[in-house]
Structure formats: C-alpha cells, structure tokens
Amino acid sequence: MKAKLPTIASSLRLRAQTAKHTIVRNFLIIIISSIFPLQASTAGWTQQWIDSFDGNAVDWNNWTAQTQADYNNEVQCYTADDFSVDKNYDVSGGTLTIIARRQFIDCPHAPLGDRTWSSGRLNSKDKREFLYGRLESRIRVLDTEGGSWPAFWMLENQIFEQPIKGDGSDNVNWPNPGAGEIDVWEWFSNNGGSYITNFFNRSPGCSSGNVVTYTYNANDVTDWHDYAIEWDADVARFYIDDTLVRTQNLSSCGQYEEPMFVLLNVAIGGSLGGKIDSGLSLARMEIDYVAHCTATSSNSATRCNQSTPGAAQNLFIFADFERTDWAAWDSSGGTIPMQVVDSDMTYGEVMEFDIVGSTVVGFTSRAPFASGGVPYDASGVVNTATLEFDLKMTALPTTGATDWRLKVESPAAATEAVVSLTSSLEGHLAPELDTWQHYSFNLADLATLGLDASAIDLVLVFPEFGTGDGAAFRLDNVKILTNVAQNPATTDNTANDTGNAFVPGSGGGGGSPGLLLFMTLGGLIIARRARRRPCIQQSNILPGLRILRGSIMRLVLRISSISALLRV
Ligand SMILES: [Ca+2]
Ligand SMILES: [Ca+2]
Numbered sequence: 001m002k003a004k005l006p007t008i009a010s011s012l013r014l015r016a017q018t019a020k021h022t023i024v025r026n027f028l029i030i031i032i033s034s035i036f037p038l039q040a041s042t043a044g045w046t047q048q049w050i051d052s053f054d055g056n057a058v059d060w061n062n063w064t065a066q067t068q069a070d071y072n073n074e075v076q077c078y079t080a081d082d083f084s085v086d087k088n089y090d091v092s093g094g095t096l097t098i099i100a101r102r103q104f105i106d107c108p109h110a111p112l113g114d115r116t117w118s119s120g121r122l123n124s125k126d127k128r129e130f131l132y133g134r135l136e137s138r139i140r141v142l143d144t145e146g147g148s149w150p151a152f153w154m155l156e157n158q159i160f161e162q163p164i165k166g167d168g169s170d171n172v173n174w175p176n177p178g179a180g181e182i183d184v185w186e187w188f189s190n191n192g193g194s195y196i197t198n199f200f201n202r203s204p205g206c207s208s209g210n211v212v213t214y215t216y217n218a219n220d221v222t223d224w225h226d227y228a229i230e231w232d233a234d235v236a237r238f239y240i241d242d243t244l245v246r247t248q249n250l251s252s253c254g255q256y257e258e259p260m261f262v263l264l265n266v267a268i269g270g271s272l273g274g275k276i277d278s279g280l281s282l283a284r285m286e287i288d289y290v291a292h293c294t295a296t297s298s299n300s301a302t303r304c305n306q307s308t309p310g311a312a313q314n315l316f317i318f319a320d321f322e323r324t325d326w327a328a329w330d331s332s333g334g335t336i337p338m339q340v341v342d343s344d345m346t347y348g349e350v351m352e353f354d355i356v357g358s359t360v361v362g363f364t365s366r367a368p369f370a371s372g373g374v375p376y377d378a379s380g381v382v383n384t385a386t387l388e389f390d391l392k393m394t395a396l397p398t399t400g401a402t403d404w405r406l407k408v409e410s411p412a413a414a415t416e417a418v419v420s421l422t423s424s425l426e427g428h429l430a431p432e433l434d435t436w437q438h439y440s441f442n443l444a445d446l447a448t449l450g451l452d453a454s455a456i457d458l459v460l461v462f463p464e465f466g467t468g469d470g471a472a473f474r475l476d477n478v479k480i481l482t483n484v485a486q487n488p489a490t491t492d493n494t495a496n497d498t499g500n501a502f503v504p505g506s507g508g509g510g511g512s513p514g515l516l517l518f519m520t521l522g523g524l525i526i527a528r529r530a531r532r533r534p535c536i537q538q539s540n541i542l543p544g545l546r547i548l549r550g551s552i553m554r555l556v557l558r559i560s561s562i563s564a565l566l567r568v
Helices: 217-222 443-448 541-560
Strands: 015-017 023-025 044-051 076-079 089-092 095-106 114-123 133-141 148-156 181-186 194-200 210-213 225-231 235-240 243-249 260-268 282-296 315-318 327-330 338-341 349-354 361-364 386-395 404-409 416-420 437-442 458-463 472-481 516-521 524-529
Touching (some): 076 095, 133 148, 181 225, 210 243, 349 361
Parallel strands (some): 076 114
Antiparallel strands (some): 114 260, 133 225, 133 282, 148 181, 194 210, 338 349, 361 458, 386 437, 386 472, 516 524
C-alpha cells in the first residue's frame, strides 16, 4: 500500500494507490483563478504527429490498449477489441469512438475476473511521446447519462504502467517525478455542466485542478470541441476551441520537463465515475484526431490539426540539378556558379563555385536570387537533423585560405551560425585539392550558436571571407536530413535526390579550357561565363536543358536585381 500523498500545494485532491499500484482517483477540485497569467507565445505551430483515425482499425503503431488498468473501483474491463461486434474501439468515418458497453465480460486482468462493462483505454506510451508544444484533440461525447468518465490526458513516460519495457526505465509510481499527470480534458457525466483540467505531481510549484464550465451546460459536451494544452518548461495553457481557460505557471515546477504520452479512455462508475444511471448502456467518446505540434516562427498557425503545416521532411538543396527555389549564389555577384559534371561518376552533376576577390558563396532560397523559395523549418527535428554536403576543391586559393566556413542563416540574416569546416562530425582538417570529402554538422549545434532552425534560407560554404581568392570548389548532395521517419502524407521535396546521375560521355571535369557555354533554344542565346576554371562538358540534352533553364532564370534574376545585390 502506498503511503498517503503529502499535501500538494494548492491542491485539495488526494489519491491513494492499492497494492497493485493502482490509482485511486479521488477528487476535490478547486478553482484556482488567481494564478498570474504569463504572456501568450507568439509562435505558430508545426505538426509533428497526427492520428486522424482515417482507417478502419486502431493504428497500433501509435497506441497500446491499456488492458491492465484497474483503478478507483471502476467497473469496466478495458479490452483491445477494435474488430468484433462488441468492439470497444470503432474506427470508421474518420473518427475513433471509444465505446463503453454494459455487458458481462470475463476480464482476465481484473482482480475478480468478471465485469459488467467493457470499455477502451488507449495510451501512446513508448510510441508517441511529447516534450512541450501543443497537444490537441477534437472530441465529443455521445451519451450523457450519469456514470461515465471520459478523458483526454497525459502521463510522464517513466510511469510504471503498461506497456512496461522491463529494462527498469519505467518503474516510477504515480505521481512522482517521471510519473506525473496532466489532464487536458476530463468530464464526469454525473457533473456534466463542466469539465476539468488538472495537474497531479509531487513537486511544489505545480498546481492542481481547474473546473471549466460549459457555456451551454451538459449539452455542450455533445458538440465537437477542440481541447488543447500548450506547454513549455515555464507555463502551461489549456484551451477549448479558441478560448484560453487556464494558464499555469510552471517556472518553479520540477516536473513536466520530460516526454509525456497521451491517453484516451472512458471509465465507468467507481469512486470517481460515481453512480451509473440505469439508462446508460453505451458511453461513447468520439475523437476526430489527436495531434502534437511544436512551436515555430515560420507560420502563424494557432491550431494543431490536419491543416497545420507538417513537420520537416528531408531537404535536398542540391544533388543533381539546381532547384529554382534554392539557387546557387555568389554574394558579391562576381561569378555565376556553374552546374558541371564531375569526373567521379559517384557525384555526377555537381555545382562549382569560384571565389573572385572577397565573397562568400553557396545556396539561397531568397528572392530575387531564387524563385518561390520558402525558408526550411527544422524546428521539430532540430535535435536529430544534420546538414551535410560533399566538397571537392578544384583550385587552391592564390594566397591560401586561413579557414573554410559553413554559414547558415534565417531570413534577412536575422539569425546565423558560422562554423569552421574543421568542426564537422567527420573531423576533416580542411578541404583537399581534387578530393571529395563528406561534411556533416548537427543542426542542434548551429541552433546553439544562434541559428533560428525554424526558418533556414541560406547555406553558404566558402574560404574565410577575404582569404579565398582564386579558389574553386564543387559541392554536391547538399542536404538537411531530419534523421527521423518521414511522413509520406506531407510534401515530398526529395525529387532532387534522384541519385548521382552520371551522364555518359560527359567527360572528365576540372581540366577543360572552355570559357563560354553557348546553348540555344528558340533563338535565345545565353552565355554563361565562369571567371575561373570553367569546365562544362555536356553531350546530353537533358542536363543541358536543366542548365539552360537555370541560366534563363538566373539571367532574369540578375537583371531584376542588378542594383540589389546582397553582400553578406
Ligand atoms: Ca478524423
Ligand atoms: Ca550529384
């Protein structure tokens, strides 16, 4: 038997647990109305995960049926049944309905075996866990007779509850640090005119509960509403639709600073669900979606749902052809980077940059240099993502570069990070002449240096400013990899990553004496001049057309921006 909980500041709610670490959810709720409000965040949201329940069964990649959850003398038996005629999870028509049924059921996990109700309880433990951001669900209740207790809530991921990994990492009893609880929405049909938001924990400075009265009393819960929490280390805010109903200062709270998982369940009766109305035979909670978003400065989304911009996908800035929305660029405008075919068929088409005087070069998605560029939002993957590229120096600086740099910026150079190439994960000392080297950098390290990872629009690689004159080098496979599973439902920008398309007969690179490339299309003649080491050999029409397309775009851009060259 667990010891009785110590008093939690500003909470009158007490809990005890049985010998089987079950939670007795006993409650007295007070409204805490005087917590000082903190300023609302100004961020938009990036969708990191959503279950829209569009299939015909529970997606067990997201959820575990928590069948071993016998708490508070509740009468239901939780099952994993999403398929039988008496199923407790009905996924159809784009929603999940958790159905509590009045029925006799042999319950293998229950202390006494037999139960008079079946029901459902899903949790996302070890599958979908969240540290901060916005967690949102659209929910309605279909049956309002007394005795049911549906909820949308979270627990910290070290809690000793199913699923138990057995490696000792989830052995904390509720609600100790690691096993705290936050209730985003829980509704007691025996008190149906309101719902409750709650914190349960053992840390001082983390407050207790709050009652939210429905505008239209119990009828309101049968309408669709969006219930959400937004939280970070210092503050938690609870919403119904567009209405902020609760702001909780967490700045002196020692819990809720580790990942939490989400739960959806319908409990019946017991010490909290209360008296079961004789007319209640089904107690149904319908859920349209559950979604988690992280804060971003790259949009102004206020909700976290199907319409919220999705999480970052891998970004291929250059692999085998120049993107119109990520243009190769010389900040001084003195040269035009050239797409060439490298002698090493592993790389195929690459981008060559020449350093003339003092300049920096790389790729930009900014207008007018790029067309239709959108800053890349890596905010949701900043802790896993890497920025990578391959580099081969083809001509040494005449005076000897003092260092080679990677510089990444957000729009208007509002934020930036500059690192030496010698700090790459591979540990190369410096670029080497006529040798391809792979360079990788953790985005988290760049963010630590000040880069706003939610809006990356400039990636530059160059000999340190003023020391690189005469250098020429090639970049290929310039990319940001999220290093997390990609969501096929969101826009795929991997079209550029078609492999390193070697063009047969294109010859070797690096030694050709040609100075001008002339190509014609419809009588238009474009001259592309490289001031140093031009080396275009194109015998295949498709690469030629690609370059011509880029040339036309660049010519237009150069004309339109002749007076607006941006020096960094
Ligand atoms: Ca849905
Ligand atoms: Ca390539």
